[in-house]
Amino acid sequence: MATADELRTLLPNARVTDRPTDIEPYRDIDGGNVPVVCVVLPSSYEDVRKVLRHCDERGLGVVPWGGGTNLCRALSPSRASVALDMKSLGRIIGFDEVTGTVTVQAGATPDDIDSYLAARGFRFHFDPWSRFSCTIGGALAMNANGSLYPVHGGVGDEVLSLRVALADGTMMDLGPGTRAASMPQLFRLFMGSEGTLGVILEATFAVYPVPPHHETVGCAFTSFSSMFDALLELERAGLSPDSFIGGTIPRVTAKLQPKAERVLIRALRIKAALFAYYEGDIDGSTARVAASKEILSRAGKLMPQKYSEEWWPNRHTYFESNEGLVNEGLSPHVFDLAVPEREVPGLVARVEELMEKAGFADRLSHTLFTSTDAYTVSLFLTAEELGSHRISTLSRELFELVWQSGGTVSRTHGYGTLIDHQAVQRDMGDDLGMLGRLKKVLDPNGTLNPGVMLPDRTEVDGGQGAGPRTRTGGGRVRGPFASTGGD
């Protein structure tokens, strides 16, 4: 019997499909020929457990699917697998105003949760650009973070407890549900494990009331380093913004600005811009804004309030403001790096040199998003350049520079199958070995996401059920915000 038929019998309330039209988008994600044999939309946690048990016993892989927005081909198992689309379990289960907690199923999006909370005077701390389309399960599995990182950390930092299903179908409730507990926080193992250790079913988060006031200060600078120094000065003065984005203006986009802005950029020799966001009670945030303006105005040129205030409401549609780029057929391609703060200026200079040599200097931007050690290199590329050999080679050279600076090549965008195992090893060091050991204990048959992040057991010990690795590189690389691996 075909897997889909077996699963239909096993899961009468789930939706199961192996129709070519339906499985195509799961096979074709990221341009690969992903070996998905069928797709299941579970109707309950019990369905998830049954799928896992069924596949685990038969040597089939399981790919937990969230919003499909990851940028590292983390939905590309190396052997035949069932796609378990968790978006069908996306309910908000409960909210407790007194304790300030919300419990949600893995398939809910940050925007679902935030809209629900907003109606109750609270907000959800995890606010990524993909807030309308990623799921909480996927975000936790990727250890993603968003614009409120300086205040609340990444998506996982406000988790109080997690319900997960292991590869053999065992369901576990992990975490005390409160912060006051000295037990090991084992639920944290699942964060950033890219779906390789278990399927996240449900999470409880601490949530906080919407701050009554917020304000943004915009400032233009004549260089990246003057912006960077200003940020450090803010930090020293205890005025670190509650969120910020700051980066160089790529020459190609500067050219695409409306004429008045182009003239201004040239006249003031503007090379970089910073938007610093402050929130809190009105007196506190206004005082912080005034003090921060004081510091920023010494280092750069403050923007009119109208421009400054535009960033926060538009922070999820950054790409839209680059309509000119879309018209030019260019997509931003992002290397999402974590680099020790003191190394950032030096690395920026070396990356500048590298890109100059490679002929990409005009289409390059250096950005810091929410943290002075979260350094992003963006290249604006044509569809042909995305995923080309030239960019792969350039990635490798860039990675070398990052490693020499003591940094890692993936801050939030993960490894998936895009970044090869050697590079992951170099980034993670002993942590990768520890992950491998945990994998052996929690998923001895290598059922969950085979070949993602860790080598598939079949690649390591030539175990049964190995199909050829379908994707050793190549394939499509997504543009906006896509991380590039070194394959």
Next chain:
Amino acid sequence: MGAKRAREHEHELEEALRQAERCSTTECSFCRDNCPSYRLNAFESGNPRGKNRVLAAYSEGRLDIEDLLEIVLDCAVCGQCSEACLADAGIYGQIPKVREFLQREGLIPEEMNASARRALDDGTPYPSKDRSWSEGLPEKASVGYFPGCNVLANNPKLAVHTVALLEREGVRPAAIDEHCCGSSVFNAGMADDFRDNAGMIAAEIKKKGVKRLITSCPGCTNVLVNLQPKVAKMPFKTVHITEFLASRKPGKALPGDAGKAAGGRVAYHDPCNLGRKLGITEEPRKIIEALGFELLEFRFNRARSACCGGGGGLGTVHPESSLELARDRVDEALAMGADALVSTCQTCTTRFARAAKGDIETLDLVEMIPI
């Protein structure tokens, strides 16, 4: 894989495929959550990103031509994906081209074709058309009123009421109701017939000397404003009734201001054709507030409004699922504590009334305005 292909008309899909490629460099899925088709088919193939992938797979020979049919007929042509997409890759703009392609291949289902043929032959896709509303109206006038087949089939009182409101404003319109706007013809991918039908409407309007055409149905309005001018010369200005009523001279009260007693809480649903495709979002709100109601907003509103379930022939091809979508809207209105669910589109209000089954009052905004 030996997928069945339709070589002859394939060039018609070139732009659609280019767009699918554009999506593939982003695949952000920002267009997913509010897509009515995805609400019906919760696999990825139901949402715009998945539909783009299916199109690409067809072009790469991995899927059959029949496979395209499924993703295209599930689409309510609501335009939400194009509104949400930042990479100009929403599939909405390409669905008509793909339907045209499928029509030429003889693959559009009979119920859609039958409805389109009725629109062409009988001047309405519905079984009947009550034309008594126009008795006594002038043969010729500079302003015309086009109620639309849906109004005449399901709620002819609305046409009578609208004429009374226009007359109160000193406008005696000529009746324009010989032909259907042709949206079902467009939805079935009958491009040539759609063009010919547009020409006939233009001729009727010209014959009656109309320079300004007032409409009730947002679907017809979209066809008249956005689609027909691409295939025929339409030498008149089209104005939706809410635009007309809200664009009174400053200082002059809106019709209905006298009846402030209303006082209730109403949830206003933006019809896709009016809010998203024509950008008419504030005028209906202005009227609701002028009528003295408290306005409640849906989570997805204005240009990002959700579909009532009736767009793109969805009600014809998937009647039950289409009602489920309407019920979603009813439930959200109830959860907001609304006393009534109001829209200004006959397709939406009919569907809401059916889905509400008396749980909430469903009203057309224009009918709420007292004469």
